[in-house]
Amino acid sequence: GQQVMQIPQYQHVQEGEDFTTYCNSSTTLSNIQWYKQRPGGHPVFLIQLVKSGEVKKQKRLTFQFGEAKKNSSLHITATQTTDVGTYFCAGLTGGSYIPTFGRGTSLIVHP
Amino acid sequence: DTGVSQDPRHKITKRGQNVTFRCDPISEHNRLYWYRQTLGQGPEFLTYFQNEAQLEKSRLLSDRFSAERPKGSFSTLEIQRTEQGDSAMYLCASRPDGINQPQHFGDGTRLSIL
Numbered sequence: 001g002q003q004v005m006q007i008p009q010y011q012h013v014q015e016g017e018d019f020t021t022y023c024n025s026s027t028t029l030s031n032i033q034w035y036k037q038r039p040g041g042h043p044v045f046l047i048q049l050v051k052s053g054e055v056k057k058q059k060r061l062t063f064q065f066g067e068a069k070k071n072s073s074l075h076i077t078a079t080q081t082t083d084v085g086t087y088f089c090a091g092l093t094g095g096s097y098i099p100t101f102g103r104g105t106s107l108i109v110h111p
Numbered sequence: 112d113t114g115v116s117q118d119p120r121h122k123i124t125k126r127g128q129n130v131t132f133r134c135d136p137i138s139e140h141n142r143l144y145w146y147r148q149t150l151g152q153g154p155e156f157l158t159y160f161q162n163e164a165q166l167e168k169s170r171l172l173s174d175r176f177s178a179e180r181p182k183g184s185f186s187t188l189e190i191q192r193t194e195q196g197d198s199a200m201y202l203c204a205s206r207p208d209g210i211n212q213p214q215h216f217g218d219g220t221r222l223s224i225l
Contacts, residue, residue: 006153009151031211033213033214041218042202042216042217042218042219043154043202043204043214043216044216045213045214045215048211048213050211088153088154090153097142097159097161097166098144098156098159098167099156099214100156101153101154101155102153103151103152103153104151104152104153
């Protein structure tokens with residue numbers, strides 16, 4: 001079955017430092033979604049990438065989808081304490097409505 | 112958009128008891144999902160509905176788990192003869208029809224088995 005691997009599992013940064021999480025799929029994806037889950041909260045949709053090599057930005061967040069559509073990354077520039085949480089990628093293969101979630105990367109920002 | 116609502120928020124029960132959780136999706140969303148999440152893991156797919164039809168169920172899901180969505184609106188997830196390993200957060204999500212639509216999650220029901 002499809003597997004989605006995400007690294008690192010945890011990342012501690014000082015406020016103002018950059019952060020990156022990486023997502024790799026065992027199969028080619030039709031699209032990939034990113035979600036953020038705050039401590040004690042539920043996953044909240046951030047963005048979806050569909051095209052090979054696609055790059056999207058949301059303020060300090062930059063999302064990339066690999067050329068082969070098997071990997072993706074999320075980069076946060078100049079982290080803030082409000083960025084604390086777990087970031088999940090979720091991959092979908094063609095024709096499926098069921099995303100496979102990675103285990104997430106927990107970001108801890110030290111003020 | 113009132114969001115996805117789940118009830119109860121917390122459930123504590125003794126091993127061997129049956130439990131039922133309810134999910135009310137966003138009203139115009141015809142696709143509904145149940146997930147289980149444990150500490151340090153991403154949401155694990157359990158089952159999925161399109162309207163009232165249960166289209167897919169995880170092969171890893173025990174026969175003790177059953178879900179319904181009788182009128183294509185709210186859904187229930189029942190766990191019979193609960194076991195210690197069932198302790199987890201049970202998340203419901205809904206989405207509109209069409210490809211490339213994001214899922215909207217509820218706050219979840221946290222189940223603790225004593």
